Amino acid sequence: MSNTDAPIGVILLAAGKSERFGGDKRLASIALPESAEPQPMLFVTLQQICASGLPVFVVLRPGDQQWGDALDKLSIDWGICPEAAQGMGHSLAFGVHATQHWNGWLIALADMPFIQPATYQRVAAALHQHKIARPVLQRAAPGTGTDSGKTLNGHPVGFGRNYACALIQCQGDEGARRLLADNPQDVYLLPLEDEGIVQDIDRPQDC
Numbered sequence: 001m002s003n004t005d006a007p008i009g010v011i012l013l014a015a016g017k018s019e020r021f022g023g024d025k026r027l028a029s030i031a032l033p034e035s036a037e038p039q040p041m042l043f044v045t046l047q048q049i050c051a052s053g054l055p056v057f058v059v060l061r062p063g064d065q066q067w068g069d070a071l072d073k074l075s076i077d078w079g080i081c082p083e084a085a086q087g088m089g090h091s092l093a094f095g096v097h098a099t100q101h102w103n104g105w106l107i108a109l110a111d112m113p114f115i116q117p118a119t120y121q122r123v124a125a126a127l128h129q130h131k132i133a134r135p136v137l138q139r140a141a142p143g144t145g146t147d148s149g150k151t152l153n154g155h156p157v158g159f160g161r162n163y164a165c166a167l168i169q170c171q172g173d174e175g176a177r178r179l180l181a182d183n184p185q186d187v188y189l190l191p192l193e194d195e196g197i198v199q200d201i202d203r204p205q206d207c
Contacts, residue, residue: 006103008124009055010156011095013175014042014067014110015084025201026067030113041201042067044113046076052120054106059095061085089170096167103127105167107176108156114196115155123158123190130188132180133158135197151189154197 014026031038032047039047049056057077060067061084071078081094096105104127106120119135126133135154157176159167166179180187 006101006161007055008104008106008127008158009057009099009102010049010052010106010108010120011092011099012045012049012056012058012108012110013088013091013095015059015061015064015081015091016088016110026110028201030201032114041113042110045108045110045115046074048113048115048117049108049120050076051117052124053117054120054124055099055102057095057099058110059084059091061091087171087173088175089172092175093168093170096164100164104158104160105164106156106158109200111201112155112196112199113201114199116194116196119192119194119197120156122192123156126188126190127158127160131160131162131186132183133188133190134180135190135192135194137193137195137198138191151191152198154192154194 026040026042028041029038030041030044032044046056057079058071060078060080062080062082064080068078068080079094079098081091083090092107099105104124106123123133123135134157136151137154139150139152157180159176163179167176170176
């Protein structure tokens, strides 16, 4: 498969320790507004990604074989990052290395289950014209219905093929933040109205 024919896909980082949550937050019960039944958060996030039609690769941590078995039943690709405990950067690098045949990568987080499928599609589409696509949420000023001028950076951030080598070299807890900071000229800010791009589950009360 040539690079021009290769897909743009989603790396779902699901290897964190959930220390602030107090347990495995991938199991946290989440119900989408349109869903009657709550499900474990990891599966809700995956449901949103799979509905976008993009390929997905899930990065797990050592000891997660049961999660892997569950993903196998859903025919979802996954891998266990041996160095996951060293930080998100290692998991990100592992995921990109495992999907080097892709033409671009959306870096998604397992604790952001409310991102709409269309958002994944729009970030992926932006990578056809831009090297990096970062979704941003424009918040309206309270009581006015007009933009306040305040934008919030969101997820998932998309990286084109020319960032493959740099992504594979990511380490530690920074993830890809350093790449964004060092290459502002390549970052396209994609304005979206999806509140889910800034809504993560950090603590049980966020569910």
